[in-house]
Amino acid sequence: MLSRLSLRDLCNAAQACRALHQAAQDDTVWQNLAAARFPPATLSLAPYDSWQELVRDDNAAHAALLLPLPDRCCLYRFRAPSYYSECLCLGLEWDRGAHTFRLYFEARGEPDLRQPSGSSLGFCVHRPPPPNRRELQRRLRLLQQRRTQLQRDLAAARAADARSDIVAAEHALQRNAVQTQTAQSEMGRPHELRFADLLTVVRPAGQHLVVDRPGHKLGYLEFDSLHQVDGLLAELPPSYASKHEAEVCGIDAVFCYANPIPVMPHGATVDYEPCILATVPPGASLLSVFKQQGGYVVPGHTLEELAAEGPEARRARWEHLPAEVLQRQPPWMV
Structure with a gap:
């Protein structure tokens, strides 16, 4: 029965009475709890002395935490259908055993797409x-x-001289134009x-790319000591202007591809837009964000998955691109 409990419930049950406390000391209970919680490839006792110690330490020596990053991207500021670049952020992995973070990404663009080593990650007030x-x-x-479909409907209505259908199609085209203008305005902000x-x-401490050719970079950037953000506010002096605001509003982890974080004096020269990877709410920790929004993985397994991907899986990540980019000749995506 105890093997089916969560860690919190198991600890609570162990405090209920002497019999349950003794039963909870059985290491088989903790081994079953570990097997239900962590990936099989991470279930190794060393350097722990018991399964209970492994679970209480959250298997930090063997299991990494992966935070998925859906819809996170850095867009080239001066993009156009004829000259387009973008970096997709795929996931942030916290390898607690090696004390490193790996930001998995895929960047595509023109043949002069810059190397990711010039990227940066900053912590800002939310x-x-x-x-x-x-x-x-x-x-x-x-x-x-x-709009393309409405234009066809309008042409068919005019050919049939269907007045009511012509008016309906024209009104729908007007609404479509307003909606497009609004979305384009938001896109340009x-x-x-x-x-x-x-x-x-x-700044990145290193990188590993499984694809490194002109116009296409796929792999990860490695960062050290990102977890120290949890103690960052305590280290800042009370006179620091943004300390109080960060304590009240929280902290954003912000990434910018191939550029420094775009604030003055660099803001005017940065040519990629930054993106928010994660937000640490007031009073929370980066670890709690990873546990609430992510999951346990084998360290480095994500890179193996990216290396083994076929061309169709990689193409599927870019279906959001404007049609003018996808239809370019010669093809933008090779």
């Missing part, structure tokens, strides 16, 4: 989130498809960071 670029791209693509909100910046 502010209202910027527009969701991926969702806006999808909306614009659907609006474009809808930049994500701006204030210098006063910036708490600290971390």
Whole structure:
């Protein structure tokens, strides 16, 4: 029975009475709990002395935490259908045994796409989130498809001299134009960071790419000591302008591809928009964010999955792109 309990419930049960306390000391109970909680490839006792010690330590020596990053991207600021670049953030892995973080990403663009080693990750005071670029791209693509269909309907109505259908199609085209203009306006609104909100910046300690050719980079950037953000506010002096705001509003982990974090004096020269990877709410920790929104994985297994992907799986990640980019000749995506 005890083997079916969660860690919290098991600890509570062990305090209920002497008999349950003694039963909870059986290491088989903790071994079953570990097997239900962690990936099989991470179930190794060393350096732990018991399964109970492994579970209480959250198997930090063997199991990494992976935070998925859906719809997180860094767009080239001066993009156009004829010159387009974008970096998709795929996941943030916390290898607690090696004390490192790996940001998995895929960047595509023109042959002069820059190397990811110039990227940066910063912690800033949390502010209202910027527009969701991926969702806006999808909306614009659907609006474009809808406009094409409405134009066909209008042509057919005119050919049949169906007055009511002509009026309906014209009104629908007008609504489509307004919706498209609104989405384009949102798409053009930049994500701006204030210098006063910036708490600290971390540059990559290394990288590993499974694809490294002109116009296409796939792999991870490695960062050290990101977990120290949990103690960052305590280390800042009370006079630091943004300390109180960060304590009240929370902290954003912000990534910018191939650029420093875009605040002055670098803001005007940065040519990729930053994206928010994660938000640490007030009073919470980065670990709690990983546990609530992520899951346990074998360290480095995500890189193996990316290396083993076929071309169709990689293409599927880019279906949100504007049709003008996908239809370019020669093909933008090779």
